[in-house]
Amino acid sequence: MKLLDRTIKNYLLYSILLVISCTPLFYFSIRYLFEHDMDEVLIAHKDDFNRSIAYMKSGKDIDFYHLMNKEFVLRPTAVLPLRDSLFTLDLYDSSAATRVPHRIFSTGVTVNGQHYELQIRESMVNTRSLIGAIMSIQVLMLSLLLGGLVLINRRLSKKIWSPFYILLERVKKYQIDQDKTLELPPSSTAEFRDLGLVIRQLIDKNHDAYQSQKEFTENASHELQTPLAISRAKLELLAQTKELTQEQAELVENLLDSIDRLTRLNKSLLLLSKIENRQFFETEDISLKAVVNRSIEAYHRQARERHITVNFEVTEDAVLRINPIILEVLTSNLISNAIRYTPDQGEVMIKQTGTQLQISNTGLPLQHPEKLFERFHRESRTILGSGLGLALVKKICEVSNYQVSYRYSSAMHHFIISF
Amino acid sequence: MKILIVEDEREMAKSIVQYLRQESYVCEVAYTAAEAEEKIMMHDYDCVLLDITLPDGNGLTVMEKLKGQGKLDGVIILSAKNSLDDRIKGLNLGADDYIPKPFHLAELGARVSSVIRRKRFGGNNKITLHEITIDLLGKSVSVNGRMVDLTRKEYDLLLFLLSNKGRVVMKNAIAEHLSGDDAEVFDNFDFIYAHMKNLKKKLSEAHCPDYIKTVYGLGYKFEL
Numbered sequence: 059m060k061l062l063d064r065t066i067k068n069y070l071l072y073s074i075l076l077v078i079s080c081t082p083l084f085y086f087s088i089r090y091l092f093e094h095d096m097d098e099v100l101i102a103h104k105d106d107f108n109r110s111i112a113y114m115k116s117g118k119d120i121d122f123y124h125l126m127n128k129e130f131v132l133r134p135t136a137v138l139p140l141r142d143s144l145f146t147l148d149l150y151d152s153s154a155a156t157r158v159p160h161r162i163f164s165t166g167v168t169v170n171g172q173h174y175e176l177q178i179r180e181s182m183v184n185t186r187s188l189i190g191a192i193m194s195i196q197v198l199m200l201s202l203l204l205g206g207l208v209l210i211n212r213r214l215s216k217k218i219w220s221p222f223y224i225l226l227e228r229v230k231k232y233q234i235d236q237d238k239t240l241e242l243p244p245s246s247t248a249e250f251r252d253l254g255l256v257i258r259q260l261i262d263k264n265h266d267a268y269q270s271q272k273e274f275t276e277n278a279s280h281e282l283q284t285p286l287a288i289s290r291a292k293l294e295l296l297a298q299t300k301e302l303t304q305e306q307a308e309l310v311e312n313l314l315d316s317i318d319r320l321t322r323l324n325k326s327l328l329l330l331s332k333i334e335n336r337q338f339f340e341t342e343d344i345s346l347k348a349v350v351n352r353s354i355e356a357y358h359r360q361a362r363e364r365h366i367t368v369n370f371e372v373t374e375d376a377v378l379r380i381n382p383i384i385l386e387v388l389t390s391n392l393i394s395n396a397i398r399y400t401p402d403q404g405e406v407m408i409k410q411t412g413t414q415l416q417i418s419n420t421g422l423p424l425q426h427p428e429k430l431f432e433r434f435h436r437e438s439r440t441i442l443g444s445g446l447g448l449a450l451v452k453k454i455c456e457v458s459n460y461q462v463s464y465r466y467s468s469a470m471h472h473f474i475i476s477f
Numbered sequence: 478m479k480i481l482i483v484e485d486e487r488e489m490a491k492s493i494v495q496y497l498r499q500e501s502y503v504c505e506v507a508y509t510a511a512e513a514e515e516k517i518m519m520h521d522y523d524c525v526l527l528d529i530t531l532p533d534g535n536g537l538t539v540m541e542k543l544k545g546q547g548k549l550d551g552v553i554i555l556s557a558k559n560s561l562d563d564r565i566k567g568l569n570l571g572a573d574d575y576i577p578k579p580f581h582l583a584e585l586g587a588r589v590s591s592v593i594r595r596k597r598f599g600g601n602n603k604i605t606l607h608e609i610t611i612d613l614l615g616k617s618v619s620v621n622g623r624m625v626d627l628t629r630k631e632y633d634l635l636l637f638l639l640s641n642k643g644r645v646v647m648k649n650a651i652a653e654h655l656s657g658d659d660a661e662v663f664d665n666f667d668f669i670y671a672h673m674k675n676l677k678k679k680l681s682e683a684h685c686p687d688y689i690k691t692v693y694g695l696g697y698k699f700e701l
Contacts, residue, residue: 287578
């Protein structure tokens with residue numbers, strides 16, 4: 059539930075509860091007041107009647123009086139009734155032509171020695187409609203009040219909270235590897251300003267940490283290059299010395315091999331961090347087919363030596379907008395990888411369509427396919443790869459918005475890149 | 478033949494000097510851009526090896542000065558920055574070659590001798606060593622005036638060894654040289670042995686003495 063809805067929900071609940079409970083209360087109290095008022099009038103009428111009794115000499119007089127005052131009803135009765143009573147009764151009303159509620163005051167009177175029951179009636183139809191009208195106005199007012207309250211509250215909240223929502227949106231959209239810092243929306247609310255500042259501080263700290271970590275890898279491998287180059291040069295010079303024995307030559311050879319591996323590893327690491335740092339931003343339109351062909355050419359010898367057939371099928375050439383260096387790294391890594399891990403006499407199949415590049419090679423299923431693209435994960439320790447080839451492939455796909463996937467079927471590994 | 482090495486890593490500079498001296502080149506070293514500029518003003522060099530990252534400036538500015546003076550020196554850029562940008566900038570400014578660090582000294586030796594040959598003789602020269610003659614333009618080899626039919630790889634291999642004659646050339650350097658920059662070398666040197674065997678066989682069939690010596694498991698040496 060959203061913040062705005064949550065505050066409004068509570069207001070709304072309270073208001074509805076208030077309306078529901080107060081409307082009957084209001085209705086009954088108005089009705090009570092009206093009835094009470096009417097009863098007083100009716101009782102006052104009895105005094106009028108009592109004053110008229112003196113002029114009633116015969117039954118005729120009584121009929122006449124009755125004719126003149128419809129609300130008085132006299133009914134002879136044997137015994138003097140009783141006490142005064144007030145009640146409501148539905149009676150036929152000729153003017154309304156229907157039964158309408160009447161308020162009736164019943165009392166006993168004695169006229170010319172004869173006991174009568176006197177009923178004084180008053181139609182309640184006007185009172186009822188009055189109450190109805192008052193109630194409808196009341197309900198209308200209350201609903202207007204309620205609706206207005208919700209509306210105003212909503213608009214006000216929206217305005218007050220808008221810096222918060224803008225901030226939230228910006229934090230959501232923030233990407234640590236792309237944006238430098240967070241831009242704060244202006245706000246007159248102190249809390250929001252503080253919140254913004256705190257979030258920005260957090261983000262800046264994170265960004266710095268991320269940046270220095272990235273730079274560290276790059277700087278470290280950069281710094282490693284020189285001592286590696288010097289070591290290699292010195293070993294090459296050592297190999298030039300006149301009285302080199304076989305034993306020494308073997309040691310130099312082993313050292314050179316290790317340095318070469320270190321150099322390659324370092325090169326891949328540097329490349330990886332450069333791609334991560336998005337240093338290959340200059341793009342060109344490049345024909346994929348040509349690049350794939352170049353990569354195949356580069357590893358053609360290695361494949362031939364181990365009697366591996368390499369097939370390349372193109373149904374449609376794709377022109378990609380990408381940095382030429384990283385595209386070359388992508389294709390040559392996948393192809394060299396395929397050749398490297400194909401057993402002798404195996405097969406490498408490369409298929410290219412307008413939107414996809416699939417590189418397949420024969421081989422046994424992997425033990426940990428889920429770790430395939432991880433850095434320094436190697437299925438086999440016997441083949442000396444850097445352990446970074448596929449991590450590079452993944453990274454390149456990531457920064458270029460390509461999809462890379464792996465599957466194993468019919469005794470072949472398939473790497474599929476969708477552009 | 479005078480070579481100026483502009484390189485701020487003293488050990489690296491020392492190694493390069495030591496290696497190139499064996500080819501009877503006269504080497505001078507400048508550790509800073511200022512030193513390099515001074516030396517360029519005073520002397521003429523056949524080849525300048527120029528590091529891009531120098532403590533007091535960019536090697537490319539040295540390059541601009543050099544070309545500004547209309548000097549004919551061949552320039553090879555050495556740089557740890559294996560970025561396309563530097564490469565293009567350097568070559569645009571008139572550098573003759575570009576070697577990304579780290580490099581094999583043998584590779585450097587080959588490039589230096591190639592640049593010097595081009596500068597000195599306009600590139601259409603022939604190298605003659607005893608009975609072997611190499612036509613660089615036609616990329617052909619003859620022994621005692623008779624053409625030896627070599628494949629492209631065998632020709633490259635012979636030229637590479639010749640450019641580093643008298644020195645042991647590591648098989649890793651050969652592998653990288655023959656594969657080009659693109660290919661990562663798998664730890665397998667069988668193809669070098671195969672090319673070497675064929676090359677030696679073709680040379681001996683042409684009655685050329687066996688100048689190519691195997692140095693233990695390390696590599697090969699062209700020795701007259």
